[in-house]
Amino acid sequence: MNINSDITILVKEVIYMKKIPYHEARPISNLKQMFYESCELYKDNVAFLSKDEGTEYKEIKYSQVLEDVSASDLSLIDLGLKDKKIALIGENRYEWSISYFSIICGTGTVVPLDRMLQPYEIENCLKRAEVSAVIYSDKLEDKIEQMIEKIPSIKYLITMAHESKNNKTLSIHDLVKDGKELIKKGNTDFTNAEIDETALASLLFTSRNYI
Numbered sequence: 677m678n679i680n681s682d683i684t685i686l687v688k689e690v691i692y693m694k695k696i697p698y699h700e701a702r703p704i705s706n707l708k709q710m711f712y713e714s715c716e717l718y719k720d721n722v723a724f725l726s727k728d729e730g731t732e733y734k735e736i737k738y739s740q741v742l743e744d745v746s747a748s749d750l751s752l753i754d755l756g757l758k759d760k761k762i763a764l765i766g767e768n769r770y771e772w773s774i775s776y777f778s779i780i781c782g783t784g785t786v787v788p789l790d791r792m793l794q795p796y797e798i799e800n801c802l803k804r805a806e807v808s809a810v811i812y813s814d815k816l817e818d819k820i821e822q823m824i825e826k827i828p829s830i831k832y833l834i835t836m837a838h839e840s841k842n843n844k845t846l847s848i849h850d851l852v853k854d855g856k857e858l859i860k861k862g863n864t865d866f867t868n869a870e871i872d873e874t875a876l877a878s879l880l881f882t883s884r885n886y887i
Contacts, residue, residue: 747855766813
């Protein structure tokens with residue numbers, strides 16, 4: 677083993693690496709700026725593949741993601757949820773993503789919860805967070821709707837399903853449609869909204885906080 681030879685190779689590699697220019701990253705101040713600019717930069721690229729049961733995967737481009745997030749944000753604010761805490765619980769799906777960015781990019785504070793929690797753990801987290809609304813997967817419908825009367829702070833239940841099954845709940849898809857109507861009428865509140873970079877953006881519960 678020639679130590680001097682190894683050191684020489686290492687030094688040459690370090691010198692070579694120093695000559696490689698770093699990728700020039702754009703300055704980012706907050707999540708909304710990152711999200712908005714990324715959707716504009718990559719608007720024609722595919723951001724998600726989404727499917728419903730019994731259907732083929734469909735491509736969703738960044739341009740549509742921006743439209744859907746902007747629209748749902750406006751609808752949530754129109755419901756009076758500006759600066760409120762909103763819980764989010766469900767499996768990995770497109771509706772979860774647009775809900776998350778809608779809340780964190782201008783509406784209020786997102787409270788993401790593990791969908792595998794026991795009902796009493798979910799209920800406890802919702803109470804402690806004092807959430808004003810819950811956006812949830814239709815697969816958790818029975819669990820969530822049984823808790824509404826036990827948690828007085830909750831004003832809205834919003835399902836990720838394409839339509840709500842009763843008059844007690846709203847659908848995130850309907851909120852997107854309503855928000856797009858507001859945008860057509862010239863509402864630019866999402867685009868123009870300034871983010872308070874010192875405000876609470878997300879409230880996270882760890883495993884020790886559930887009980």
